[in-house]
Amino acid sequence: SYVLTQPPSVSVAPGKTARISCGGNNIGDNGVHWYQQKPGQAPVLVISYDSDRPLGIPERFSGSNSGNTATLTINRVEAGDEADYYCQVWHTSGDHWVFGGGTKLTVL
Amino acid sequence: EVYLVDSGGGVRPPGGSMRLSCAGSGFTFSSYGMNWVRQAPGKGLEWISYISGTSHTIDYADSVKGRFTISRDNARNSLYLQMTSLKVEDTAVYYCARVSVGSRALDYWGQGILVTVAS
Numbered sequence: 001s002y003v004l005t006q007p008p009s010v011s012v013a014p015g016k017t018a019r020i021s022c023g024g025n026n027i028g029d030n031g032v033h034w035y036q037q038k039p040g041q042a043p044v045l046v047i048s049y050d051s052d053r054p055l056g057i058p059e060r061f062s063g064s065n066s067g068n069t070a071t072l073t074i075n076r077v078e079a080g081d082e083a084d085y086y087c088q089v090w091h092t093s094g095d096h097w098v099f100g101g102g103t104k105l106t107v108l
Numbered sequence: 109e110v111y112l113v114d115s116g117g118g119v120r121p122p123g124g125s126m127r128l129s130c131a132g133s134g135f136t137f138s139s140y141g142m143n144w145v146r147q148a149p150g151k152g153l154e155w156i157s158y159i160s161g162t163s164h165t166i167d168y169a170d171s172v173k174g175r176f177t178i179s180r181d182n183a184r185n186s187l188y189l190q191m192t193s194l195k196v197e198d199t200a201v202y203y204c205a206r207v208s209v210g211s212r213a214l215d216y217w218g219q220g221i222l223v224t225v226a227s
Contacts (some may be wrong), residue, residue, distance in 0.1 A: 097155035
């Protein structure tokens with residue numbers, strides 16, 4: 001089965017840039033989606049298909065995907081960005097909707 | 109506005125059964141595939157089942173295949189998950205989620221419903 005690997009945690013100071021990676025074999029060949037989940041809440045789609053922002057998602061959120069690594073970038077980080085972030089791809093074999101293990105973003 | 113409302117959770121003993129429901133509104137329900145995704149306490153997200161808009165395509169994760177059944181009633185704008193032979197490890201918050209046409213991203217989620225399997 002296809003595996004997505006994320007760092008368990010990332011810490012960043014307010015106003016700085018956070019980068020959260022998502023590793024997978026030739027992940028650049030797949031569209032990667034990113035979700036934000038705050039405690040006690042359902043996940044929210046923040047980046048679709050590598051770099052598309054759904055309506056209502058701030059421009060501070062962006063994404064890239066190439067080779068074996070996809071990256072979610074959050075510019076000018078705010079306290080309200082503190083959350084768990086999950087990457088996800090649709091894979092042709094095995095369990096089709098594959099999630100990474102999640103990264104806890106801490107705003108210092 | 110799109111809304112998904114999950115219902116039907118609770119506590120069951122190992123080996124028991126439970127049916128979850130998800131009511132959709134604010135969109136043409138029959139035009140979208142739907143997923144069930146779960147999250148065990150303190151753990152990450154796990155996809156468990158998919159059904160296409162017409163119910164023509166259905167898929168399950170290996171962890172629930174043969175025990176869980178996904179279905180939908182487009183006339184009632186509703187999605188269901190029938191869970192049987194429940195195990196302690198099925199304890200989780202269960203979310204229904206809409207599949208975005210084309211990208212297969214999960215663009216809207218229900219609020220989640222807690223299922224606890226314990227003796």
